[in-house]
Amino acid sequence: MRGIKGALREAWAIARPYWSSEERWSARALLAVVVLLNLGLVGMNVILTFWNRAFFNSLQDKDYAAFTQLLFLGRHDPEEGYLPGFCIVAALFIIVAVAQIYLRQLLQIRWRRWLTARLTANWLHARAYYRLSLTETGTDNPDQRIADDVPGFVNSTLSLGLGLMSSVVTLVSFVAVLWSLSDAVNVLNLPIPGYLVWVALLYSALGTWLTHLVGRALVPVSFNQQKLEANFRFSLVRVREHAEGIALHHGEAGEERVLGSRFRDVVANWRALMTVTKRLTFFTSAFGQVAIIFPFVVAAPAFFAGRITLGALTQTSSVFGQVQGAFSWFVDSYSAVADWRATVQRLSGFTRAIAAAEAHAAEGPRREVAAGPALVAQDVALSLPDGKPLIQDADLTVQPGEAVVITGASGSGKSTLFRALAGIWPFGRGTVSVPQGTEALFLPQRPYIPEGSLRQAVAYPHDPSEYSEAQLHEALSLAGLDALGQRLDETDNWERRLSGGEQQRLALARALLQKPRWLFLDEATASLDPEAEERLYGLLRERLPGTGIVSIAHRPAVAKFHDRQLRLRDGVLAPA
Ligand SMILES: Nc1ncnc2c1ncn2[C@@H]1O[C@H](COP(=O)(O)OP(=O)(O)OP(=O)(O)O)[C@@H](O)[C@H]1O
Numbered sequence: 001m002r003g004i005k006g007a008l009r010e011a012w013a014i015a016r017p018y019w020s021s022e023e024r025w026s027a028r029a030l031l032a033v034v035v036l037l038n039l040g041l042v043g044m045n046v047i048l049t050f051w052n053r054a055f056f057n058s059l060q061d062k063d064y065a066a067f068t069q070l071l072f073l074g075r076h077d078p079e080e081g082y083l084p085g086f087c088i089v090a091a092l093f094i095i096v097a098v099a100q101i102y103l104r105q106l107l108q109i110r111w112r113r114w115l116t117a118r119l120t121a122n123w124l125h126a127r128a129y130y131r132l133s134l135t136e137t138g139t140d141n142p143d144q145r146i147a148d149d150v151p152g153f154v155n156s157t158l159s160l161g162l163g164l165m166s167s168v169v170t171l172v173s174f175v176a177v178l179w180s181l182s183d184a185v186n187v188l189n190l191p192i193p194g195y196l197v198w199v200a201l202l203y204s205a206l207g208t209w210l211t212h213l214v215g216r217a218l219v220p221v222s223f224n225q226q227k228l229e230a231n232f233r234f235s236l237v238r239v240r241e242h243a244e245g246i247a248l249h250h251g252e253a254g255e256e257r258v259l260g261s262r263f264r265d266v267v268a269n270w271r272a273l274m275t276v277t278k279r280l281t282f283f284t285s286a287f288g289q290v291a292i293i294f295p296f297v298v299a300a301p302a303f304f305a306g307r308i309t310l311g312a313l314t315q316t317s318s319v320f321g322q323v324q325g326a327f328s329w330f331v332d333s334y335s336a337v338a339d340w341r342a343t344v345q346r347l348s349g350f351t352r353a354i355a356a357a358e359a360h361a362a363e364g365p366r367r368e369v370a371a372g373p374a375l376v377a378q379d380v381a382l383s384l385p386d387g388k389p390l391i392q393d394a395d396l397t398v399q400p401g402e403a404v405v406i407t408g409a410s411g412s413g414k415s416t417l418f419r420a421l422a423g424i425w426p427f428g429r430g431t432v433s434v435p436q437g438t439e440a441l442f443l444p445q446r447p448y449i450p451e452g453s454l455r456q457a458v459a460y461p462h463d464p465s466e467y468s469e470a471q472l473h474e475a476l477s478l479a480g481l482d483a484l485g486q487r488l489d490e491t492d493n494w495e496r497r498l499s500g501g502e503q504q505r506l507a508l509a510r511a512l513l514q515k516p517r518w519l520f521l522d523e524a525t526a527s528l529d530p531e532a533e534e535r536l537y538g539l540l541r542e543r544l545p546g547t548g549i550v551s552i553a554h555r556p557a558v559a560k561f562h563d564r565q566l567r568l569r570d571g572v573l574a575p576a
Pocket residue numbers: 134135384385390408409410411412413414415416417
């Protein structure tokens with residue numbers, strides 16, 4: 001119970017912002033209409049049981065006029081009052097059922113749209129996505145949280161909420177009807193008030209309890225099935241993503257073994273699922289069969305004694321069915337509730353992690369506007385996500401047009417310093433001051449190539465329309481990618497299509513095109529052959545004479561294109 005209370009509180013925390021957002025009035029109005037339509041459906045079900053009674057009475061009485069009236073336009077009975085015809089109720093039922101589902105889906109997509117936009121914005125805002133990728137505190141797959149858990153949360157919250165409401169309303173209204181029918185049906189001539197209600201509730205309670213006993217084994221087994229299927233899919237995806245590595249190692253047999261073992265788990269669990277489902281179906285179908293006849297058996301003595309009509313007998317049966325259906329909703333929904341709780345937990349963990357990342361957003365070396373023309377990093381001390389110090393108070397000043405190379409052993413923290421200079425490393429302190437209005441471009445070892453056309457990839461993150469055709473061609477040609485000049489508008493998975501060296505050339509073309517005032521290169525030419533590396537460094541210096549360059553490089557040949565050389569050793573940045 002406490003678990004449910006906690007889940008409700010967490011769910012409310014996720015849901016509340018939408019229901020009090022700028023869309024609140026349309027959302028609330030839509031929800032109100034959906035609720036009313038739901039209640040309308042329950043109401044029509046009640047009317048249908050009375051209709052059912054009058055209809056069977058007309059059959060028993062061989063009253064053809066009543067029979068046709070009840071089929072079409074309806075009938076006024078001095079005792080029963082007005083009852084609409086079946087055609088009218090059925091038409092109304094169809095319209096309400098369609099409108100209810102349509103508007104509910106509309107509400108679902110609107111809520112999902114709002115929540116997705118908000119979560120995506122928060123995730124991207126203040127670089128929470130980057131901090132989360134560095135620390136990974138229980139937020140394993142943000143993509144899954146946004147793409148799967150948001151619709152899962154919205155859909156199950158609405159369906160469980162509306163299901164609960166209509167089951168309660170159905171239960172209450174049909175119990176009232178059943179109570180009114182109970183007067184004429186009693187045991188051994190002893191009048192027991194609400195006799196049928198007690199029988200129905202006992203029968204439903206017994207049935208749902210037994211269903212629960214038999215069916216509860218299904219929850220962990222089907223949960224496991226989902227997990228095992230996901231593991232199998234994950235292994236398949238790994239083969240696709242690491243196709244080259246596997247092919248180079250001739251690792252097919254090993255992969256087949258892993259895939260086989262994962263799939264054997266899927267099959268074994270499926271067998272368990274089959275066994276539980278078989279047991280459950282035995283029980284539920286037996287119970288379902290008994291349920292058809294049980295209310296007739298209970299009410300039949302009153303019918304044969306002439307105390308109730310055939311219509312009252314069939315009405316008793318259908319009301320009984322409704323009470324039982326509404327009652328069993330509570331038990332049938334427990335696996336849906338368990339899924340919903342898991343979704344709520346994942347989403348609220350994700351939102352908490354984003355909030356924590358946002359709260360720490362101001363941490364790490366500060367970015368400031370420099371007073372002079374130089375780029376200045378001052379007292380930059382960096383640590384790892386776990387707080388372990390990596391670099392002690394580093395200072396670096398780069399004048400416009402000056403080129404500095406930083407070397408250091410592998411793992412000494414060069415890339416981390418590069419991230420700090422870019423202003424994205426969130427662990428540490430110090431300041432990085434960049435002259436006002438100047439642009440800095442950071443090229444890591446593996447350049448980021450966005451989805452889309454090659455034109456967009458070269459201009460990234462700028463709009464390609466900012467550059468002329470000639471400028472784009474020239475930049476590609478200088479970087480040694482002449483052939484790609486003809487394919488500027490081709491949309492492809494360029495990251496996979498281009499070789500490692502070509503991707504680095506593309507990144508250098510970006511620098512030659514965008515002519516930033518500050519250029520940072522972290523092993524950005526490491527995949528090029530030494531001649532190409534030298535030629536491109538020469539070009540950068542020649543074509544971007546006013547640009548301050550900071551390179552991180554291992555190869556000594558690169559050093560000659562720089563004015564100064566620094567070395568990072570034991571956390572200290574000092575002249576080499
Ligand atoms: N997100 C992280 N979480 C934990 N440790 C990290 C993280 N990022 C980097 N490190 C650690 O920080 C140290 C410095 O890493 P960094 O990538 O800056 O080294 P580097 O000098 O650029 O090395 P290389 O020359 O091999 O590229 C390494 O020991 C690395 O394992």
